[in-house]
Amino acid sequence: MAKPISIEVWNPSGKYRVVSTKSMPGTRWIRLLTDQDCRLEICTEKKTILSVEDILALIGNRCDGVIGQLTEDWGEVLFSALKRAGGSAFSNMAVGYNNVDVNAANKYGIAVGNTPGVLTETTAELAASLSLAAARRIVEADQFMRAGLYDGWLPHLFVGNLLKGQTVGVIGAGRIGSAYARMMIEGFKMNLIYYDLYQATRLEKFVTAYGQFLKENGEPPVTWKRAASMEDVLREADVISLHPVLDKTTYHLINKESLAIMKKEAILVNASRGPVIDEAALVEHLKANPMFRVGLDVFEDEPFMKPGLAEQKNAVVVPHIASASKWTREGMATLAALNVLGKIKGYPIWSDPNRVEPFLDENSPAPAACPSIVNAKQLGLPSSKL
Ligand SMILES: NC(=O)C1=CN([C@@H]2O[C@H](COP(=O)(O)OP(=O)(O)OC[C@H]3O[C@@H](n4cnc5c(N)ncnc54)[C@H](O)[C@@H]3O)[C@@H](O)[C@H]2O)C=CC1
Ligand SMILES: O=C(O)C(=O)CO
Numbered sequence: 001m002a003k004p005i006s007i008e009v010w011n012p013s014g015k016y017r018v019v020s021t022k023s024m025p026g027t028r029w030i031r032l033l034t035d036q037d038c039r040l041e042i043c044t045e046k047k048t049i050l051s052v053e054d055i056l057a058l059i060g061n062r063c064d065g066v067i068g069q070l071t072e073d074w075g076e077v078l079f080s081a082l083k084r085a086g087g088s089a090f091s092n093m094a095v096g097y098n099n100v101d102v103n104a105a106n107k108y109g110i111a112v113g114n115t116p117g118v119l120t121e122t123t124a125e126l127a128a129s130l131s132l133a134a135a136r137r138i139v140e141a142d143q144f145m146r147a148g149l150y151d152g153w154l155p156h157l158f159v160g161n162l163l164k165g166q167t168v169g170v171i172g173a174g175r176i177g178s179a180y181a182r183m184m185i186e187g188f189k190m191n192l193i194y195y196d197l198y199q200a201t202r203l204e205k206f207v208t209a210y211g212q213f214l215k216e217n218g219e220p221p222v223t224w225k226r227a228a229s230m231e232d233v234l235r236e237a238d239v240i241s242l243h244p245v246l247d248k249t250t251y252h253l254i255n256k257e258s259l260a261i262m263k264k265e266a267i268l269v270n271a272s273r274g275p276v277i278d279e280a281a282l283v284e285h286l287k288a289n290p291m292f293r294v295g296l297d298v299f300e301d302e303p304f305m306k307p308g309l310a311e312q313k314n315a316v317v318v319p320h321i322a323s324a325s326k327w328t329r330e331g332m333a334t335l336a337a338l339n340v341l342g343k344i345k346g347y348p349i350w351s352d353p354n355r356v357e358p359f360l361d362e363n364s365p366a367p368a369a370c371p372s373i374v375n376a377k378q379l380g381l382p383s384s385k386l
Contacts, residue, residue: 005057007041014039016344019058020067020337021050024093026330029337032366036341038064048303052077065089065340067333071302074112075101083108089343091336094323095119095175098246098273102375111373111381113339116175117356118331119323124179126322127241127271130295131168131184133316134267135239136160137293140313161238161265163188165220169237171230171253172244172272173200175354180241182206185222189214192224195233196244199226234258239267246273256281264289271297271322279306286312297322331360335371342370348384349376358386 008023011034018038033040043050043058049071050058055078059066063085068074070092079101082090091113092100105112133139141158144150168190170177178200184190185207192207194200204224211221227233230253233240240262244250254268255278262268270277279300286292287308295316299305302320309315323329338359342349345368350359353372358364369384370376376383 005054006044008044010034010040012039016064017062018065018340019063022069024333026333029333033337033341056081059085061085063087064344067091067093067336067340070094070099074099076104079104079108079110082110089340091339093332093336106375106378111343112375113373115332115335116372117354118335119328120175120179122325122328123176123271123322124183126297127180127269128183130269130316131239134293134295135163139316163190166238167191167193167236169233169240170194171233171242172196173203177243178203189222191222193227193233193236195227195230231261234262241269242272242276244272246275250276252278259285265291267293269295274298274300274302283308286314290314335359338366339370348382349373350384
C-alpha cells in the first residue's frame with residue numbers, strides 16, 4: 001500500500017478532485033479552480049523531487065486531473081493510474097515536456113498541457129544575463145571582491161569579452177531562442193547566425209529592419225545568416241546560446257567534437273535542458289581552455305553537476321531559474337491550472353497557445369478554453385472558435 005503523503009486541501013466539497021504536486025506561486029490559480037467546483041489538494045511534502053510512488057499516492061482512487069512539475073517522471077505508470085482514478089487531464093507547469101511520455105498519455109486518453117507564451121522573455125533574459133556574466137566575468141569578480149582581494153585598479157584585472165560587433169549564435173531559434181537573439185542584437189549590436197530545422201522568418205525580418213535603421217543613422221548595420229549546419233554556428237559565433245527542445249535529435253548536441261570546433265574564447269550558454277550538452281566533455285573542455293566560458297542554467301543530472309564543474313572559474317552556474325520571475329511563475333501556474341480545468345469541463349483547445357494574455361488578465365474571466373494541450377490532435381480534441 002502507498003504511504004500517506006501530506007496535503008493541503010482547498011474547497012473540500014468541490015465536485016472535481018484536482019491534485020497539484022507542488023505549491024505554486026500566486027493565488028489566482030487556486031481561485032480559478034475552487035470557483036469552478038474543484039476540490040484542490042496541494043502536496044506539502046518537504047522533499048523537492050517526488051517519486052512515481054509519491055505521485056501514485058497523491059492520485060489515489062479518484063482524481064480528475066493533476067498539475068505536475070518537470071522534475072517528475074510522467075509515463076505509463078502514472079497515466080494508467082490517473083485513468084483508473086477517472087482522470088482525463090495532466091498539465092506540466094513548464095513549456096518543456098521531455099519528462100512526459102506523450103504516447104503513454106495518448107494511450108490512456110489523457111490530455112497533456114504545457115505553458116508556452118508566458119515565459120519566453122523571462123527565460124531569454126536569463127540567457128542574456130548568463131551571456132553577460134560569462135563575458136564580463138561577473139561571478140569571478142564578485143567572489144574576488146567579497147574575499148577582500150581587491151587592492152586597486154589594474155589594467156589586467158578581470159579583462160573579458162566585448163559583445164558589440166561580435167557574432168551571436170543561436171541553436172534552436174523558436175520562441176525563446178528568437179527572443180534571446182533580439183535582445184543580444186538590439187542591446188549589443190551583435191550579428192546573428194542561427195541554426196534551426198525551420199526558418200525563423202520574423203527574426204530575420206527584425207534583424208534586416210534593425211540593420212537598415214542603424215545604417216540610416218550612420219552606424220554599421222547588424223546582419224543575419226541562417227546556417228546550413230549547427231557546425232557553421234559553432235565555428236563562426238563568439239557567443240552561442242542553446243534553445244532547442246530536448247529530444248533524441250538534440251541529446252548531447254554539444255559534445256567533445258562540437259566543443260573542439262568552437263572558438264577558444266567563445267561563450268556557451270545553456271538555458272534549455274541539461275542533456276543537450278555532454279557535461280563531462282564540457283568539464284574537460286573548460287579545464288583545457290581557460291578562456292572559454294559557459295553560463296549554465298540547466299544540468300545533465302539535475303540537481304547534480306558533473307564532477308569538476310563546480311571548481312571551474314570559467315563557468316557561471318545557476319539552479320534552473322530561467323523562468324523565475326514573479327509574473328511568469330504566477331502565469332505558468334494559472335495556465336497549468338486552466339489546462340486541467342478546461343479539460344475536466346470539456347472546454348475546447350485555445351487556437352493559438354502563444355496568445356496567452358486573455359488567460360492572464362486579472363480583470364476579466366478566463367476564456368472557456370484549455371490554453372495549451374500538446375496532444376490535442378492525437379486525442380481529437382476540438383479547437384476553440386475564440
Ligand atoms: N531553463 C528554463 O527554465 C527553461 C527552459 N526551457 C526549455 O527551452 C525549450 C525551448 O522552448 P521554446 O523556445 O518555448 O520552444 P520552441 O518550440 O518555440 O523552440 C524550440 C526550437 O527548437 C528547434 N529544434 C528542434 N530540434 C532541433 C534541432 N535538432 N536542432 C536545432 N533546432 C531544433 C525547433 O524547430 C524550435 O524552433 C523548451 O523545450 C524547454 O526545454 C523553456 C523555458 C524555461
Ligand atoms: O518551462 C520550462 O520548460 C522550464 O524549464 C521551467 O520554466
